[in-house]
Amino acid sequence: MAWSNMLSYFSFPYLLGLFQGRLRPAEMGTHTIKSHGARVARDHVQDWLILLLLLVIEIILYEIHPFYRFVGEHMMTDLKYPLKENTVPLWSVPFYAVLFPFAVFLLVYTRRKDVYDLHHSTLGLLFSVLITAVITDAIKSAVGRPRPDFFWRCFPDEIELYDRWGNAKCHGKESDIREGHKSFPSGHTSWSFAGLGFLSIYLSGKIKAFDHKGHVAKLCVVFSPLLAASLVGISRVDDYMHHWQDVFAGGLLGLVVAAFCYSQLFPPPYNNEGWGPYEYFRALEESRSSTNSGESINALDVQPLNNVNAVNQQVKNHGNEFDALEELESGRM
Template identity: 40%
Template sequence: MIIQPRTRKLIFSYLPDWLLTIALAAIFFSLDKVEGYRRQFSLEESSIRHTYAVHERVPNIALYFICFVAPVLLQPIVNFITIRSWWDLHNSTLGLILGLALTGSITQFVKITVGRPRPDLIDRCQPPPGSTDPEFGLSTWLICTRTDLLRDGFRSFPSGHSSLSFAGLGFFAYYLAGKLHLFDKRGHAGKAWISLAPFAAAALVAISRTMDYRHHWQDVLVGSILGTIMSYFAYRQYYPPLSSEMSHKPYSPRIKRERDAIIPIHHNDRSSSPSPGPSNGNENSNTYHGFGQGNHTAYNPPAITRRYTDEPISGDDYELAGTVRRPDPGPLEEVWKDGSLERQELDRVRSTPTGGDS
């Protein structure tokens, strides 16, 4: 099978994303085998004297189904019902896995470095009968008579079930919200409930961790916040804001059409292209809302031509069909230059004396 040069470029443009995602997933599973830090604890601390639950309400295998398998199966269905775009299918899958891998690796790293005891630590530890804390200081894991459950017993913060469930189902919630145009300013409660349903499921998973005495409430709260933030971070890499009129479409591929590649980014020279209207002897007296009020000198920012638009792209190019043109302000040097020119112009206008206060 012959791969077209354009297709080959498209594949290689997203290869770093996939490699990074795979690397983060590998880090997540590798850190699970690392011996983490084990904090000192008090044998009299009631918050860590709960009973060890042999059977969890949401075991690991169920968690992986909830946070990964379910969204992977449901997102193509939503895609088929709505825009039927293969590129949307790619972006949603990549974004979901990226969010999960990023969340998981951060969660595991914090777990092994913080080493907070779980609420059931004393039951895992099984200290000798009659044991007490040292006269000066606290007890350590060396006092334990049962050690097979100790490594996981010091990984309470943050909750991995909470962070991963909110990362996976949170991404699916954002995906639904984008497809339904949740923030279209029309106020349909039904769309809100549908979009929030995945978050409700994630919340149930998180709450179950306190019911099993696997986590303190702080662990669950921080894990949930972490998963929510990371899922939105991953979503925004490949989709426009939920407030966008094109929120139901993914960003277009990074490989541009040939005719787009030759459109320059430049600054229009206002001295050669004066704005219409009376000037009153001042070349910068054009009306500008927010600055040009009354007798004050109007601020007219440098006109900048960019290649980015938020309009739908015609379907004559396979890579842009059913997508939103990816923001492309040009090289960073141009972006920095644009901001510098605008600041200079604004400073110049502010320092110009007003004409009506003489």
């Protein structure tokens, strides 16, 4: 019986039900792209312009020349790890760190038809990734720490040359030497934790992972993106592209930025309303206020009409009394 209950958490109907949150049927589908999309876009034009600015800054920082830190002969002992290919290619990072979370956001939208959730989750994800990328590449270029495989980038023919101060005089491929001075922090890791970390927090709010009902199986959903990001970080150490300190710093940076960006748009996941963005609840409150004010206006419209009817009835009654008095005076009664 216990195993059947546990397996039921991973059934397709249950997983779909997790994304329903506390929405009542009357409130679902009330804020769609068609009905509220233009309004949301107008309200956040500045945010999207800032995103474009961050993208331009990131491109500049990626192309900028890093600081060539002093690398002496005695330091080469720790920089002679093999020069390997990337287990996780650079081109794949946007796919699993951006496009995959966005696909999850679209899935949630097909269930809830809430444009606020779709827009804010996408906006928060892009801010999380781009802010992390800008900070990461700015630090990379400023620090200029050599990678663990720097020796083979600097001296591919194993012929070591040093100047009079003992600094390495590299004669390898310029692009390899340049990338060899970009070890701290790990860009793969920071991007992964920025995108997948944001997704993890997002899912924890959607499935109410902290509702105090003891459904520990929900944590499997929450930790899955974090596990994937951690494996990416481990691959960077296994490929001798980064020192473990680079990976740790990159993961911490990406996760912290993701948490900050999420908190700007959504309540905390442990909150009772942590399943929806702040703006959704504001829009819902405005619609309810409009409905209530409309009902109050209708009630006020009915009251004068009732008063007019009462006055007319009184006039009619007084008219009958006046007719009776005239008949009494004329002797007809």
